[in-house]
Amino acid sequence: MDQPFDLVLAGGTVVNHDGETRADLGIRAGRVAEIGDLTGRDAAERQDCTGLHLLPGVIDSQVHFREPGLDHKEDLESGSRAAVMGGVTAVFEMPNTNPLTTSAETLADKLSRAHHRMHCDFAFWVGGTHENADQVAELERLPGAAGIKVFVGSSTGALLVEDDAGVRAILKNIRRRAAFHAEDEPMLRERKALRVPNDPASHPVWRSPEVALKATERLVALAHETGARIHILHISTKEEMAFLAGHKDVASCEVTPPPLPLDGAEAYPRLGTLVQMNPPVRDAEHRAGIWRGLAQGVADVLGSDHAPHTLEEKAKAYPDSPSGMTGVQTLVPVMLDHVAAGRLSLARFVDLTSAGPKRLFGIARKGRLAVGYDADVTVVDLKRRETIRNGWIASKCGWTPYDGVTVTGWPVGTVVRGARVMWDGILTAPARGEAVLFEEALGTA
Numbered sequence: 001m002d003q004p005f006d007l008v009l010a011g012g013t014v015v016n017h018d019g020e021t022r023a024d025l026g027i028r029a030g031r032v033a034e035i036g037d038l039t040g041r042d043a044a045e046r047q048d049c050t051g052l053h054l055l056p057g058v059i060d061s062q063v064h065f066r067e068p069g070l071d072h073k074e075d076l077e078s079g080s081r082a083a084v085m086g087g088v089t090a091v092f093e094m095p096n097t098n099p100l101t102t103s104a105e106t107l108a109d110k111l112s113r114a115h116h117r118m119h120c121d122f123a124f125w126v127g128g129t130h131e132n133a134d135q136v137a138e139l140e141r142l143p144g145a146a147g148i149k150v151f152v153g154s155s156t157g158a159l160l161v162e163d164d165a166g167v168r169a170i171l172k173n174i175r176r177r178a179a180f181h182a183e184d185e186p187m188l189r190e191r192k193a194l195r196v197p198n199d200p201a202s203h204p205v206w207r208s209p210e211v212a213l214k215a216t217e218r219l220v221a222l223a224h225e226t227g228a229r230i231h232i233l234h235i236s237t238k239e240e241m242a243f244l245a246g247h248k249d250v251a252s253c254e255v256t257p258p259p260l261p262l263d264g265a266e267a268y269p270r271l272g273t274l275v276q277m278n279p280p281v282r283d284a285e286h287r288a289g290i291w292r293g294l295a296q297g298v299a300d301v302l303g304s305d306h307a308p309h310t311l312e313e314k315a316k317a318y319p320d321s322p323s324g325m326t327g328v329q330t331l332v333p334v335m336l337d338h339v340a341a342g343r344l345s346l347a348r349f350v351d352l353t354s355a356g357p358k359r360l361f362g363i364a365r366k367g368r369l370a371v372g373y374d375a376d377v378t379v380v381d382l383k384r385r386e387t388i389r390n391g392w393i394a395s396k397c398g399w400t401p402y403d404g405v406t407v408t409g410w411p412v413g414t415v416v417r418g419a420r421v422m423w424d425g426i427l428t429a430p431a432r433g434e435a436v437l438f439e440e441a442l443g444t445a
Contacts, residue, residue, distance in 0.1 A: 004042035005033060006418055009377065012049030015350055016056065016369040025054055027375040030417035034371065047420065049379060052412055053346070056354035056369050057089030057376025061146070061361065062179075062233055062254065062303030063328050065091075067113060069098025074308045074396050076110075079328065080118035080433060082306075082394040084422045086329035087411025089120050089376040090366065090436055092146040092303075095127035096159050102127045103135075104142060111144045111435060118433030119421055120414075121366075121376070125149035125179060127159045133169035140176045144435035146361060147176045152215050153183025153278075160185065164222060171228035176440055177252065177360060179231040182215035182240075183207060183279055200318040201268035204280035209237040212279050216240050216251075223250040231360060234305050236279040238289020245298045252300040252360050255352075257327060257334045258401070259290050267401075273314050273321040274401050277305070294344065294352075301356040302349075304331040308397040326395045330388060330402050336380060336409025346382070362439040379413030386410050392425075 009025040014035060024038035065079035076093075083091055093110070095101035101110060101124055110124045123146035126139045136148050150170060151159045161167055162185035170178065188211060196202035216232055220243075223230045232253040235241060244253050258277065263284045267275045275281055293299045307324025314321055335353075338344040358367025365374045388402045414422040421429045 002041060003028065004044065005038070006044050007420065008038050008041065008043040008046045009049045009054055009379070009415070010038065010046055012052045012054045012379070014054045014369055015346060019347070020053070025369065025377065027418040030375055032369060032371050032373050032375050035369070047413075051381065053380050053382055054369065055350055055378040055380060056367060057416070058087055058332055058353040058378045059090045059357040059363070059366065060088045060304050060306070060328050060331060061092040061301055061357050062094065063091045063306040064094045064096065064308070064324065066308070067097060068109070072396070073310050073313070076114050076118050077431065078394065078396045079306065080120045080122070080431070081427065082326070082329040084119045084414040084416070084427070085394045085425070087332040087378040087380065087414050088328055089378060089414060089416050090122065091120055091328065092123045092125060095125050095149055096151070100127050100159060101125070102129055102132050104139065107139070107142055107145060114433060115435070116433065117431050119427070119431045120416055120433050121436050122433055123436040123438070128161060128170040128178065129159065130161060130166050130169070133166065133173060136170055137173045137175060140174055141441040143441065145441065148174055148178040149180070150178060151181040152219065153181055153185045153188055153211070162186065164218060167219065167222055168226060171222055171226040171230070174228055176362070177229040177231050179233055180219055181278075182212060182219055182232050184211050184215040184218070187211045187214060195319045197319070198317050200273045200276050200321070201264070203276055203318070204264055204282050207278060207280050209239055209282070209286065212237050213239045213243065216243060220247045220251050233303065234279060235290060235293065235299065236282055236286065238286050238292070241289050241293030241298050245293070245296065253298065254301050254303045255290055255294060255299045256303055256305045257331055258325070259287055260338065261334065263287060271401055273316070273318055274325060274399070276318065276321055276323050277307070277325055278323040291343065294348070299352065300360055302331065302335065302352040304328045308395050310397050311399055326393060326397060326400050329393055329395065330400055332378065332380065332411045333386065333388065333407045333409060334402060336382065337407035340382065340408035364437040364439050364442060366436065375415060375418040377413070377415035378411060379415065380409060381412050382409050384408070384410040384412070
């Protein structure tokens, strides 16, 4: 006799390893139990998904939720609420908090804060430093650790390993893929005089394409030397895309949404410091190069680099204004708008947001809609038109650079391990987020 399901998502289009198939998705005990025609089968709950697409849960592998230490602009609860409101089912949070996440103790503290308080599932990057380079092999395999994150150029926070010797010491000890903020710190120091007071348009002049490319070239050389795997975050230049295409043996890379629709020549005069981020939004030529990297398969994942600051902080005159913007809640609608416009296929979007993170970071039981996998589902309406507004943003800071932008494609529902946590803009379940499991650390969980 067939067992009843806890939830059936009925009549939607399932997007998975088979392509797109009109089917029902049966969920039991938090896992996908069956895909097919489940008409007449018993279920505790049945959700009509006619006209909707069921995507593998979107995984955002780069967010800054600011807790502990900077809770006035975001915390783990509010950031994860923004995530599920935008259709994101799991996030990897960054280590530049206060205190820094650089030890087993600070990682355990974050995990304790997050468990059943975050609305989505989670993992935490551990910061790589000169001081913990000899410990990274153990730190990267702790439960809930996404891996090691290293800043070779200063951004937001106190983490910095700018020298080749320091990076080499970390890469020689890791076994998993390490993530990098790739901007060359000596060049940034030399070019500081290029910052023009009250002119955020000088930000990409200071943090030039050459600054990013030099750091990426250094990291690839060190990866080849040490036999390590590296992941270059938030690619901002066409030169990096072209260079990384020749080094896919050791290097993967991430694209963030802002450089795709935004042209710095238009964005800085219109948005000012609201569009200030590291590395910066650049001109149309670099935007075209990033799109080419997406089209050619060089880019491996999409991450939002959600890095909120309050409007009061962003109102400071450049260069005293902080870099970073919200993004976790707008990642899905902004990118689905590109799908609607024909710039990105739905299959490629799924590859970048679920299959890609699973492949790169060795995520267990997530990243596809298949029997036995966690029932993480991002339910979207590809035809729904909505205008993004600041009032929709669940982040504590309450603003988005996309305020007033109308998009086609919208997150209708967020299902995390079988629980419908958001439906049609309303939180529908209490926070029950849990730590993501990784294949290379299963024995430590």
